[in-house]
Amino acid sequence: xxxxxxxxxxxxxxxxxxxxxxxxxxxxxxxxxxxxxxxxxxxxxxxxxxxxxxxxxxxxxxxxxxxxxxxxxxxxxxxxxxxxxxxxxxxxxxxxxxxxxxxxxxxxxxxxxxxxxxxxxxxxxxxxxxxxxxxxxxxxxxxxxxxxxxxxxxxxxxxxxxxxxxxxxxxxxxxxxxxxxxxxxxxxxxxxxxxxxxxxxxxxxxxxxxxxxxxxxxxxxxxxxxxxxxxxxxxxxxxxxxxxxxxxxxxxxxxxxxxxxxxxxxxxxxxxxxxxxxxxxxxxxxxxxxxxxxxxxxxxxxxxxxxxxxxxxxxxxxxxxxxxxxxxxxxxxxxxxxxxxxxxxxxxxxxxxxxxxxxxxxxxxxxxxxxxxxxxxxxxxxxxxxxxxxxxxxxxxxxxxxxxxxxxxxxxxxxxxxxxxxxxxxxxxxxxxxxxxxxxxxxxxxxxxxxxxxxxxx
Amino acid sequence: xxxxxxxxxxxxxxxxxxxxxxxxxxxxxxxxxxxxxxxxxxxxxxxxxxxxxxxxxxxxxxxxxxxxxxxxxxxxxxxxxxxxxxxxxxxxxxxxxxxxxxxxxxxxxxxxxxxxxxxxxxxxxxxxxxxxxxxxxxxxxxxxxxxxxxxxxxxxxxxxxxxxxxxxxxxxxxxxxxxxxxxxxxxxxxxxxxxxxxxxxxxxxxxxxxxxxxxxxxxxxxxxxxxxxxxxxxxxxxxxxxxxxxxxxxxxxxxxxxxxxxxxxxxxxxxxxxxxxxxxxxxxxxxxxxxxxxxxxxxxxxxxxxxxxxxxxxxxxxxxxxxxxxxxxxxxxxxxxxxxxxxxxxxxxxxxxxxxxxxxxxxxxxxxxxxxxxxxxxxxxxxxxxxxxxxxxxxxxxxxxxxxxxxxxxxxxxxxxxxxxxxxxxxxxxxxxxxxxxxxxxxxxxxxxxxxxxxxxxxxxxxxxxxxxxx
Ligand SMILES: Cc1cc2nc3c(=O)[nH]c(=O)nc-3n(C[C@H](O)[C@H](O)[C@H](O)COP(=O)(O)OP(=O)(O)OC[C@H]3O[C@@H](n4cnc5c(N)ncnc54)[C@H](O)[C@@H]3O)c2cc1C
Ligand code: SF4
Ligand code: SF4
Numbered sequence: 001x002x003x004x005x006x007x008x009x010x011x012x013x014x015x016x017x018x019x020x021x022x023x024x025x026x027x028x029x030x031x032x033x034x035x036x037x038x039x040x041x042x043x044x045x046x047x048x049x050x051x052x053x054x055x056x057x058x059x060x061x062x063x064x065x066x067x068x069x070x071x072x073x074x075x076x077x078x079x080x081x082x083x084x085x086x087x088x089x090x091x092x093x094x095x096x097x098x099x100x101x102x103x104x105x106x107x108x109x110x111x112x113x114x115x116x117x118x119x120x121x122x123x124x125x126x127x128x129x130x131x132x133x134x135x136x137x138x139x140x141x142x143x144x145x146x147x148x149x150x151x152x153x154x155x156x157x158x159x160x161x162x163x164x165x166x167x168x169x170x171x172x173x174x175x176x177x178x179x180x181x182x183x184x185x186x187x188x189x190x191x192x193x194x195x196x197x198x199x200x201x202x203x204x205x206x207x208x209x210x211x212x213x214x215x216x217x218x219x220x221x222x223x224x225x226x227x228x229x230x231x232x233x234x235x236x237x238x239x240x241x242x243x244x245x246x247x248x249x250x251x252x253x254x255x256x257x258x259x260x261x262x263x264x265x266x267x268x269x270x271x272x273x274x275x276x277x278x279x280x281x282x283x284x285x286x287x288x289x290x291x292x293x294x295x296x297x298x299x300x301x302x303x304x305x306x307x308x309x310x311x312x313x314x315x316x317x318x319x320x321x322x323x324x325x326x327x328x329x330x331x332x333x334x335x336x337x338x339x340x341x342x343x344x345x346x347x348x349x350x351x352x353x354x355x356x357x358x359x360x361x362x363x364x365x366x367x368x369x370x371x372x373x374x375x376x377x378x379x380x381x382x383x384x385x386x387x388x389x390x391x392x393x394x395x396x397x398x399x400x401x402x403x404x405x406x407x408x409x410x411x412x413x414x415x416x417x418x419x420x421x422x423x424x425x426x427x428x429x430x431x432x433x434x435x436x437x438x439x440x441x442x443x444x445x446x447x448x449x450x451x452x453x454x455x456x457x458x
Numbered sequence: 459x460x461x462x463x464x465x466x467x468x469x470x471x472x473x474x475x476x477x478x479x480x481x482x483x484x485x486x487x488x489x490x491x492x493x494x495x496x497x498x499x500x501x502x503x504x505x506x507x508x509x510x511x512x513x514x515x516x517x518x519x520x521x522x523x524x525x526x527x528x529x530x531x532x533x534x535x536x537x538x539x540x541x542x543x544x545x546x547x548x549x550x551x552x553x554x555x556x557x558x559x560x561x562x563x564x565x566x567x568x569x570x571x572x573x574x575x576x577x578x579x580x581x582x583x584x585x586x587x588x589x590x591x592x593x594x595x596x597x598x599x600x601x602x603x604x605x606x607x608x609x610x611x612x613x614x615x616x617x618x619x620x621x622x623x624x625x626x627x628x629x630x631x632x633x634x635x636x637x638x639x640x641x642x643x644x645x646x647x648x649x650x651x652x653x654x655x656x657x658x659x660x661x662x663x664x665x666x667x668x669x670x671x672x673x674x675x676x677x678x679x680x681x682x683x684x685x686x687x688x689x690x691x692x693x694x695x696x697x698x699x700x701x702x703x704x705x706x707x708x709x710x711x712x713x714x715x716x717x718x719x720x721x722x723x724x725x726x727x728x729x730x731x732x733x734x735x736x737x738x739x740x741x742x743x744x745x746x747x748x749x750x751x752x753x754x755x756x757x758x759x760x761x762x763x764x765x766x767x768x769x770x771x772x773x774x775x776x777x778x779x780x781x782x783x784x785x786x787x788x789x790x791x792x793x794x795x796x797x798x799x800x801x802x803x804x805x806x807x808x809x810x811x812x813x814x815x816x817x818x819x820x821x822x823x824x825x826x827x828x829x830x831x832x833x834x835x836x837x838x839x840x841x842x843x844x845x846x847x848x849x850x851x852x853x854x855x856x857x858x859x860x861x862x863x864x865x866x867x868x869x870x871x872x873x874x875x876x877x878x879x880x881x882x883x884x885x886x887x888x889x890x891x892x893x894x895x896x897x898x899x900x901x902x903x904x905x906x907x908x909x910x911x912x913x914x915x916x917x918x919x920x921x922x923x924x925x926x927x928x929x
Binding site: 001004005007008017019020029032037038047061062063065 | 483486487488489490492493530531532548553572593595719721722784785786795
């Protein structure tokens with residue numbers, strides 16, 4: 001089927017207008033390779049790398065073509081055949097995919113190193129000495145907006161078990177992520193507090209590790225599978241009702257573990273169990289959290305406002321308090337907020353409504369829809385580092401829309417997008433009037449009246 | 459592969475970046491929306507303006523190299539498959555709205571302009587461009603003109619040909635002609651504008667078009683009529699027209715189509731119904747309400763189980779968008795989806811639906827049907843598997859009989875998708891041997907060396923008519 005419905009949804013097609021840069025074109029290339037009409041040569045590899053992997057083409061496709069799976073297979077076969085990676089790329093990849101990401105503790109060491117670098121003045125020194133200039137500009141930009149890293153992850157800081165406030169709705173396991181836990185430890189902590197407040201027991205299984213998304217999306221299928229198995233085992237052992245993710249990029253792979261392990265008879269069933277229970281934090285809050293029952297209660301009482309029209313703002317709530325009456329979003333001044341979808345949350349986990357419902361329910365916050373929020377911001381894993389030109393072009397278009405919202409807060413649901421948005425705000429000279437935050441941090445700030453740390457400009 | 463010298467000349471015209479002959483570009487221009495067809499070109503070129511198109515054609519004409527003009531490649535007749543190789547000329551860079559003339563209510567645009575972008579733009583100015591093929595989010599105005607596309611609004615407002623009033627086009631020898639203009643009346647000579655509309659890239663390359671715009675309707679209402687009985691739905695279509703009501707949209711979907719569309723669009727459509735009609739009327743409020751009430755009565759008199767009205771514009775839009783996805787959504791059922799385009803007079807819709815189902819049964823193939831019922835334009839769509847040669851053969855035989863049946867009912871082999879490669883063997887059935895000769899003569903005078911989209915429209919040999927046994 002080559003109807004082309006996916007073309008208008010694709011950011012790279014939109015930037016170039018060239019068929020080969022479209023989902024339909026890329027699928028044709030993959031098919032040509034499969035049929036032996038074309039070799040998986042350098043041009044093919046380049047084209048596969050040009051794809052953001054944002055998967056906007058999937059919900060656009062009425063035929064339900066699973067583009068993401070095709071892409072992963074294609075990248076996997078490129079990885080197996082490639083001759084173009086230079087030796088140092090190979091070593092770096094090996095270090096990252098086999099040496100770093102699979103090991104939560106090593107990631108934290110890396111975080112520690114980064115922290116050391118950031119805290120000790122080494123950063124200042126290097127920047128002052130102009131050594132950063134040796135790096136290409138897009139790397140320098142990214143370095144500048146990296147939040148303060150931490151070598152103590154969420155478990156090291158607050159432990160593994162956190163009881164619900166009030167009556168327990170369900171027990172959930174938090175997927176803490178690797179990058180998330182190093183660069184956005186505070187967001188993980190805030191997620192726990194928010195979930196407790198909404199009635200969930202939170203367990204953070206210690207033996208969990210990286211989700212494997214970077215592996216899977218870079219053609220390292222085998223590595224991804226190993227990681228998946230370890231995570232499944234960790235969460236099965238924890239005996240939870242839901243597995244919560246607060247990073248769209250990770251969540252999207254977690255919900256596809258069943259697909260990843262479909263040919264593994266030993267793991268198939270457990271993978272299905274895992275995939276069926278994985279849910280994004282926003283969706284969990286809206287669908288099952290006490291949030292909803294609070295809204296329903298308000299509606300039933302015929303008083304107060306409900307979700308979608310501003311949630312009740314009655315006092316007494318707050319993570320420090322012991323109300324146990326569900327999350328209430330209250331705060332002082334009215335701010336304007338807007339939202340950039342995480343592609344994977346939207347296109348793979350198919351959740352675009354839940355975060356919006358939450359944001360609309362925050363009192364004293366005016367939610368404005370960002371034009372083309374459903375379009376990839378160009379972050380796409382490490383795409384902004386590997387394809388700086390296309391990523392930059394996409395980001396520039398994105399920031400034009402962002403500017404028009406006049407928002408104080410630009411919220412997102414994924415660490416990669418968050419960094420990219422911070423980068424965009426910086427690049428377009430908007431840091432004076434606007435701040436990028438994870439949705440969870442914003443909700444937490446409104447709930448507890450404390451500013452989210454990861455949002456503080458550095 | 460083109461000779462280096464020729465490729466060099468083409469590069470010199472458009473700039474090195476805009477002529478490509480790498481495997482990647484060739485493969486991604488070897489197909490279009492039509493299933494099962496593929497053929498590699500020798501090069502792909504992206505002109506930026508009319509002069510470049512003219513220079514390109516001069517080079518290609520001198521070397522007798524075929525050229526296929528291409529919009530977004532969404533056509534469903536193999537119209538842009540480069541069966542004889544040569545150069546695919548992609549019109550995407552020529553995508554500007556050159557002017558919207560608010561005094562004359564016309565717009566002048568380049569051919570590579572996206573149809574939906576154009577419609578959205580003129581609607582923003584409080585004007586209306588009705589031709590809306592289901593592919594409008596992807597297709598180009600040039601492709602619409604070359605195929606004379608119709609759409610969901612065709613019943614009341616007509617199709618692309620009713621809105622094209624002037625063209626600029628480049629002939630095979632590189633000469634530039636202009637036809638028509640911002641004129642509502644023009645009988646100076648043969649009507650070349652109308653001749654080029656629907657010419658499928660075989661007569662000239664369209665480089666600019668002047669389009670007629672109209673004031674938008676004041677209001678509209680959208681309704682769904684649901685039937686347990688397929689024929690009741692089909693009869694309703696004829697009866698609405700017979701009662702002298704012309705709805706803006708009158709679309710038909712059978713049960714398998716309802717199911718796949720709902721699976722994609724999650725609208726909560728009634729999955730237990732045999733057919734639904736999607737009906738829209740527009741105009742001033744009083745007329746719309748009166749028409750919708752009368753249509754609802756007619757639906758009930760033909761045993762509609764339920765009639766419901768879309769709550770608001772957003773819901774109506776969802777329904778229309780879902781309908782537009784029908785063809786692709788059917789691909790959920792089987793690996794290969796082959797859609798056809800048989801059209802009959804509107805009074806014969808019920809007969810045609812009967813005939814299609816009967817033919818499908820006799821050949822042991824699955825054919826779902828949906829389409830612009832109000833236009834008499836049905837899309838019987840086979841869900842099949844290209845790898846099963848025997849089944850594909852039966853599908854082909856079934857479609858041949860479906861065309862035959864359509865012609866027998868006073869209809870045609872294609873209502874909007876064009877002849878291209880796919881329908882070429884059947885063209886003679888519709889227009890006769892003398893008609894074919896006349897058309898070939900026209901083609902020859904425009905394009906003596908047969909370089910413009912060769913292999914399309916005219917088949918080497920016409921298909922023999924199958925003997926129709928209707929029981
Ligand atoms: C899902 C789907 C739904 C569809 N629904 C409809 C529908 O409702 N109604 C309908 O009529 N069609 C429909 N179609 C068919 C198709 O979309 C139309 O024929 C459309 O007009 C093609 O536009 P395009 O830009 O993709 O042209 P292409 O497919 O690229 O080209 C179509 C033809 O036009 C020629 N051409 C293109 N540009 C030029 C030019 N500048 N000068 C000269 N010749 C040119 C090509 O050579 C070719 O013969 C549908 C297709 C799909 C995939
Ligand atoms: S991937 Fe889906 S939307 Fe894209 S061309 Fe194929 S069928 Fe159409
Ligand atoms: S994943 Fe994103 S960039 Fe890649 S083809 Fe799909 S829409 Fe385009």
